[in-house]
Amino acid sequence: MKCVTGFFCWSAFMVMTFINVNAQSVGMVEIKGGAFVPLYGNDSVKVKVDDFFIDVFPITREEYLQFVKDNPYWQRSNAKKIFADGNYLINWYNDLHLNEDTPPQAPITNVSWFAAKRYCEIQGKRLPTMDEWEFVAMANEKLPDARTDSLYNQYILNWYETPKTFNQQIGSTFKNYWGVYDLHGLVWEWTLDFNSVLLSGESRKDVDNDRNLFCGSGSIGATDLMNYAAFMRYAFRGSIKANYSVKNLGFRCAKDK
Amino acid sequence: MKIKIYTSTLLLTFFVIGCTESSKKSELVNKDPSSIVVKGESVANLTAPPLVPDPVGTREATKLIVNMEILEEEGEMTDGVKYVYWTFGGSVPGSFIRTRVGDEVEFHLKNHPDNKLPHNIDLHAVTGPGGGATSSFVAPGHEKVFNFKVLNEGLYVYHCATAPVGMHIANGMYGLILVEPEGGLPPVDKEYYVMQGDFYTKGEYGEPGTQPFDMNKAVNEDADYVVFNGKVGSLTGDNAITAEVGETVRLYVGNGGPNLVSSFHVIGEIFDNVYIEGGNSINKNVQTTLVPAGGSAIVEFKVDVPGTFILVDHSIFRAFNKGALGMLKVEGPDNKTIYSGTVQEGIYLPEGTSNQEMPTQGNESAETGKANSIEESIELGRQIYIRTCFACHQSEGQGIPNAFPPLAKSDFLNANPNRAIGTVLNGLTGEIEVNGVKYNSIMTKQNLTDEEVANVLNYVYSQWGNNKTEVKPNSVKSIREATDH
Numbered sequence: 019m020k021c022v023t024g025f026f027c028w029s030a031f032m033v034m035t036f037i038n039v040n041a042q043s044v045g046m047v048e049i050k051g052g053a054f055v056p057l058y059g060n061d062s063v064k065v066k067v068d069d070f071f072i073d074v075f076p077i078t079r080e081e082y083l084q085f086v087k088d089n090p091y092w093q094r095s096n097a098k099k100i101f102a103d104g105n106y107l108i109n110w111y112n113d114l115h116l117n118e119d120t121p122p123q124a125p126i127t128n129v130s131w132f133a134a135k136r137y138c139e140i141q142g143k144r145l146p147t148m149d150e151w152e153f154v155a156m157a158n159e160k161l162p163d164a165r166t167d168s169l170y171n172q173y174i175l176n177w178y179e180t181p182k183t184f185n186q187q188i189g190s191t192f193k194n195y196w197g198v199y200d201l202h203g204l205v206w207e208w209t210l211d212f213n214s215v216l217l218s219g220e221s222r223k224d225v226d227n228d229r230n231l232f233c234g235s236g237s238i239g240a241t242d243l244m245n246y247a248a249f250m251r252y253a254f255r256g257s258i259k260a261n262y263s264v265k266n267l268g269f270r271c272a273k274d275k
Numbered sequence: 276m277k278i279k280i281y282t283s284t285l286l287l288t289f290f291v292i293g294c295t296e297s298s299k300k301s302e303l304v305n306k307d308p309s310s311i312v313v314k315g316e317s318v319a320n321l322t323a324p325p326l327v328p329d330p331v332g333t334r335e336a337t338k339l340i341v342n343m344e345i346l347e348e349e350g351e352m353t354d355g356v357k358y359v360y361w362t363f364g365g366s367v368p369g370s371f372i373r374t375r376v377g378d379e380v381e382f383h384l385k386n387h388p389d390n391k392l393p394h395n396i397d398l399h400a401v402t403g404p405g406g407g408a409t410s411s412f413v414a415p416g417h418e419k420v421f422n423f424k425v426l427n428e429g430l431y432v433y434h435c436a437t438a439p440v441g442m443h444i445a446n447g448m449y450g451l452i453l454v455e456p457e458g459g460l461p462p463v464d465k466e467y468y469v470m471q472g473d474f475y476t477k478g479e480y481g482e483p484g485t486q487p488f489d490m491n492k493a494v495n496e497d498a499d500y501v502v503f504n505g506k507v508g509s510l511t512g513d514n515a516i517t518a519e520v521g522e523t524v525r526l527y528v529g530n531g532g533p534n535l536v537s538s539f540h541v542i543g544e545i546f547d548n549v550y551i552e553g554g555n556s557i558n559k560n561v562q563t564t565l566v567p568a569g570g571s572a573i574v575e576f577k578v579d580v581p582g583t584f585i586l587v588d589h590s591i592f593r594a595f596n597k598g599a600l601g602m603l604k605v606e607g608p609d610n611k612t613i614y615s616g617t618v619q620e621g622i623y624l625p626e627g628t629s630n631q632e633m634p635t636q637g638n639e640s641a642e643t644g645k646a647n648s649i650e651e652s653i654e655l656g657r658q659i660y661i662r663t664c665f666a667c668h669q670s671e672g673q674g675i676p677n678a679f680p681p682l683a684k685s686d687f688l689n690a691n692p693n694r695a696i697g698t699v700l701n702g703l704t705g706e707i708e709v710n711g712v713k714y715n716s717i718m719t720k721q722n723l724t725d726e727e728v729a730n731v732l733n734y735v736y737s738q739w740g741n742n743k744t745e746v747k748p749n750s751v752k753s754i755r756e757a758t759d760h
Contacts, residue, residue: 172490181347256412266390
């Protein structure tokens with residue numbers, strides 16, 4: 019696995035040197051970095067995020083179709099099972115035709131981490147880190163950090179309970195403080211280090227194992243709600259592996275400034 | 276002397292009986308369940324409530340394959356109120372699993388690809404870390420398999436234990452797994468599966484539309500719905516469970532919670548046997564048994580007389596105001612010696628106190644319920660009837676003898692629509708005569724809008740042989756103004 023990642027990094031490097039010549043951040047916005055306390059942190063340990071660019075929208079099915087046309091290695095019948103499991107693009111009509119019951123402008127899902135990572139690298143980008151993603155996603159329309167806002171949290175919880183949101187087009191949820199759409203409301207998104215915080219799935223055991231992760235679990239009110247919304251995201255990340263392809267999981271790309 | 280000899284013989288007899296009994300018992304106790312050898316392999320038959328799979332009977336311990344699919348899907352909490360349930364096997368509570376001591380279960384947990392969340396399962400019948408939760412954590416579109424040997428007999432709860440645990444349970448992720456002893460439980464005539472749960476919705480009880488889960492209410496343990504088998508009315512009317520006079524009924528009762536402890540009671544019955552907390556200890560002649568959240572009880576009773584027996588959580592406002600009400604309909608010949616036919620479930624008022632009032636539910640309902648036609652009014656009225664009137668006046672307007680008067684073919688109702696409007700608006704206390712029978716009961720004042728009162732009366736007047744009077748919201752308004760003080 020290490021060697022594979024190494025190969026990707028190397029090839030990504032080659033691609034990037036080539037693309038950087040006319041590096042434009044088309045479809046991206048700049049995020050001013052800062053320090054914040056993620057779910058798994060505590061007040062004394064803030065996480066610092068540098069300035070970076072991130073895609074305004076998740077990658078669409080249409081865009082991904084173009085990617086597999088240009089990169090036959092990632093077509094469904096060619097993709098190696100260790101990089102993309104049996105659910106990879108499973109609903110497509112065939113290697114090069116989208117199924118018609120979901121709009122082409124809906125986010126691409128049923129893609130593995132390996133595939134998503136490669137897609138971004140070929141664009142001269144990369145997947146956002148989990149901290150970067152969480153940093154951008156804690157904003158609502160008005161505030162860069164809306165995590166204590168009960169409406170913001172209720173919105174996320176409601177989304178978790180709404181079936182079949184993967185069928186909706188990109189841009190159909192709110193535009194946040196940074197000008198980024200659809201972080202909550204359509205699909206989950208891969209991050210570069212999605213499994214760096216491990217939930218075992220036995221959530222009660224995790225309380226003992228890693229109390230930092232559950233720092234707010236004893237308190238009530240907004241903090242609790244905030245944790246609940248985030249818990250589920252971390253729990254989801256904890257349940258997946260890099261070759262999994264999931265119907266409610268897509269991605270977007272990021273880039274260093 | 277004679278007496279002495281007699282006594283010693285008796286003692287000896289006792290001794291002999293006691294001896295055989297205890298050796299028999301120790302033989303059973305000594306049989307280590309973990310050493311029971313399994314024979315063959317079969318796929319478990321799972322059932323949705325209120326049904327349970329066939330008893331294990333005398334079958335040997337086997338390798339039992341359980342296929343459980345997790346589905347997140349929209350259902351109906353009560354008429355007009357939608358809710359997104361998370362389910363084991365497509366029902367709330369989840370599919371009933373029936374095993375016997377010594378079985379080796381191969382558990383397949385499948386998370387449907389359309390689902391948004393990872394899930395797992397903690398079965399209280401499992402001896403092992405997390406009750407299986409750690410080994411069964413499964414992403415959408417995937418399947419996990421784990422094995423366990425069933426060691427302890429009893430009735431056990433299973434539930435999802437993925438963060439946030441409370442929310443997964445509150446959305447319906449719980450069910451029961453029964454572990455029968457070798458040779459099975461004693462046979463009975465009827466067996467049913469009843470499981471209580473509390474639900475927390477953004478809107479108050481009965482507020483129409485799709486209602487999302489409300490985390491704050493759940494944290495505050497302020498339930499909007501407390502129901503049997505996942506929704507209001509899952510065990511009433513046509514869905515009632517049934518038995519014949521003379522039969523013995525066994526209910527497998529569970530409580531998924533997430534918060535509330537149930538005071539499980541069947542109005543008009545006494546439990547002959549209660550397997551306390553679903554274990555081996557049997558209590559006799561029990562009126563109400565506590566079923567803890569995440570716990571169970573098995574209750575058995577013989578039904579001696581016909582009639583409708585009402586299952587309630589005897590924390591009684593939950594039954595009549597939040598939905599925790601079910602029915603067991605028993606058919607067969609009367610036995611007047613045992614039972615004269617009276618069920619009374621009323622509100623006690625010391626003399627001189629005034630009519631009771633239902634709490635106001637805000638003005639949201641004022642916006643809904645405007646009907647454009649008499650047909651629409653009747654349909655809207657039906658929903659209000661099921662929410663508000665059904666518990667006392669019953670599904671066919673038949674009422675409950677000696678407690679709540681009938682609305683079907685009711686001379687009292689048909690004679691005077693204005694009086695009917697006034698009754699819904701202001702309640703009614705004291706003796707009245709309906710179809711030749713005297714009732715002395717209390718109807719609470721209902722907080723409904725003018726439209727809602729008209730709708731529900733239009734429904735009642737259109738049903739069960741009534742005279743199809745049409746009530747207009749304006750008439751309700753003028754009677755409200757005339758009687759308001």
